[in-house]
Amino acid sequence: MRRLIAYLIRFAVIMVGYVVASLAASAFLNILFLAHLGYTPADPEPTATASLYFSVPFVALFVAYFAFMPAAVAILIAEVLGRRDWLFYALAGAVVAGIFLGLVHQNADINFDVTETNARLAVIGSGMVGGISYWLFSGRWAGSWRREALPDLEA
Template identity: 30%
Template structure:
């Protein structure tokens, strides 16, 4: 029963973390003067719709890699925010730009990388705050099979 409840907590935490990351990304892009998103700033309902849709998109991209990181953390009982925040940032960087870590990048793309890494770090921290602090706690300590 504990494992089933833990799976639901992990799924909820992943969804909330993706919502937070989408909010950071959309706020960051709305504050840039060079984007077409600045027209959305006058309509709060449009901002909420865009944040919701980008949250669904981020959830779709990050579902499988995040599940692998969560399975690793649950298996090894990693409960530190020092693991989850950098893992979220690295995952966001890799999912956004793939293996294209070229040195010759324009300042616009460097800003985008910073935004995505910041959103990933925040998502990792929020996941840790909701579910990561208790990683592996669903396991019970079993008594030894042979008693001496």
């Protein structure tokens, strides 16, 4: 019974880590595109700053939706292999973003395709930021459910 509870707790930590990673990747994308449009922290505009409160969680929904399957595979590989280093998660985030870009290029209509090099690099960078954020929250304990034996104490 204790083993089952340990699995459920680890699954919950993984899901919350995925939410944190999606929010971090979304925030990175929002900040990059605001900077590309000329917004600087030196002259903050209240409308641009307030719009981040809505746009970061909204874009995070799309990030989480499109990256779910490749990220689930990367998380499963990390859990099975017990990878706990930040570089693995940063590179896995870049691979997940690259898979997203490949799927969008292959299957989407012409208006949704990401064709500019700067935009592609921004998406790959946001994948890396998301991977590192996932590592900070959940990845440092990857494979911990396999390492220590939890005896079932049923009396």
